[in-house]
Amino acid sequence: MADKSFEAELExxxxxxxxxxxxxxxxxxxxAVLDRGWGLRRILIGGLGLAGGLIGGIQVLRLGVLARIGSxxxxxxxxxxxxxxxxxxVRALADIVSSxxxxxxxxxxxxxxxxxxxxxxxxxxTFRDL
Amino acid sequence: MTQxxxxxxxxxxxxxxxxxxxxxxxxxxxxxRRHGSAVRALLRRMGADPALADDLxxxxxxxxxxQIGDFRxxxxxxxxxxxxxARLYVRRWxxxxxxxxxxxxxxxxxxxDGALVESDARIDLDDALRQLAPAERVCVSLCYGAGFSxxxxxAALNAxxxxxxxxxxxxxxxxxxxxxxxxxxxxLEANGHG
Numbered sequence: 228m229a230d231k232s233f234e235a236e237l238e239x240x241x242x243x244x245x246x247x248x249x250x251x252x253x254x255x256x257x258x259a260v261l262d263r264g265w266g267l268r269r270i271l272i273g274g275l276g277l278a279g280g281l282i283g284g285i286q287v288l289r290l291g292v293l294a295r296i297g298s299x300x301x302x303x304x305x306x307x308x309x310x311x312x313x314x315x316x317v318r319a320l321a322d323i324v325s326s327x328x329x330x331x332x333x334x335x336x337x338x339x340x341x342x343x344x345x346x347x348x349x350x351x352x353t354f355r356d357l
Numbered sequence: 358m359t360q361x362x363x364x365x366x367x368x369x370x371x372x373x374x375x376x377x378x379x380x381x382x383x384x385x386x387x388x389x390r391r392h393g394s395a396v397r398a399l400l401r402r403m404g405a406d407p408a409l410a411d412d413l414x415x416x417x418x419x420x421x422x423x424q425i426g427d428f429r430x431x432x433x434x435x436x437x438x439x440x441x442x443a444r445l446y447v448r449r450w451x452x453x454x455x456x457x458x459x460x461x462x463x464x465x466x467x468x469x470d471g472a473l474v475e476s477d478a479r480i481d482l483d484d485a486l487r488q489l490a491p492a493e494r495v496c497v498s499l500c501y502g503a504g505f506s507x508x509x510x511x512a513a514l515n516a517x518x519x520x521x522x523x524x525x526x527x528x529x530x531x532x533x534x535x536x537x538x539x540x541x542x543x544x545l546e547a548n549g550h551g
């Protein structure tokens with residue numbers, strides 16, 4: 228019983244740590260490291276994302292992947308065209324989009340995809356910061 | 358979404374943890390302000406010098422922030438960070454190979470001699486812990502300061518359970534010899550260790 232009592236007293240003494248005079252300073256220091264780490268991480272992720280996006284985009288364009296995908300789109304386009312026939316306004320918009328060369332359409336699709344990705348990333352980061 | 362300074366200062370730890378988990382670094386800063394001293398004090402009591410204790414405490418809080426999603430609120434936030442800090446210290450302590458048999462025996466003898474000379478003096482916990490051998494000090498601090506069970510301490514130290522138990526036993530005996538005359542029994546049941 229005496230041992231248990233001493234152990235309880237020891238735990239109480241360990242828990243009874245005095246507040247150090249530079250407690251606020253320590254908190255500021257930890258906060259600064261946290262902010263610095265977060266800032267560096269943002270720059271790193273942003274930089275890597277930009278570099279990866281550029282490299283990926285250039286490679287996609289150089290290899291002509293989009294042109295090959297475009298050649299596979301004939302059948303779906305016929306299907307879509309027949310469907311759009313029921314909606315004149317949408318059909319008119321589709322005609323505008325498809326009036327350019329095949330390269331223009333590729334760039335348009337790619338830009339659209341990248342824009343959606345960028346908006347998604349921005350929204351995610353914004354919500355996280357809030 | 359963000360709280361004012363006064364709101365944060367009066368908020369419960371669990372509320373601050375929830376805010377920090379959503380990325381509110383100011384809420385986490387309040388937790389650091391509240392519990393930083395306790396974590397630093399534990400590390401000093403384990404044997405770290407003040408500068409090392411501050412560095413490790415900082416690392417512990419940064420780790421806690423990274424892993425705050427893992428904190429389930431089953432115990433106090435301070436106890437959780439203390440466990441992280443204690444593990445960081447033990448890892449460093451083991452790396453520096455302070456746990457050697459010869460050192461243990463040398464300091465054990467020195468501590469025993471010191472206990473005989475100063476047994477009637479009123480010595481606080483910090484001074485009493487300094488008289489223990491490093492292994493005893495770490496084991497006692499892990500079990501009574503950071504809330505480790507003997508088995509958890511043995512795993513953290515990568516040491517046999519029996520060795521840890523004997524370090525704790527010897528450490529307790531020495532502490533009791535130095536602290537008991539001034540200690541006021543609380544009549545509380547101790548938490549089980551083992």
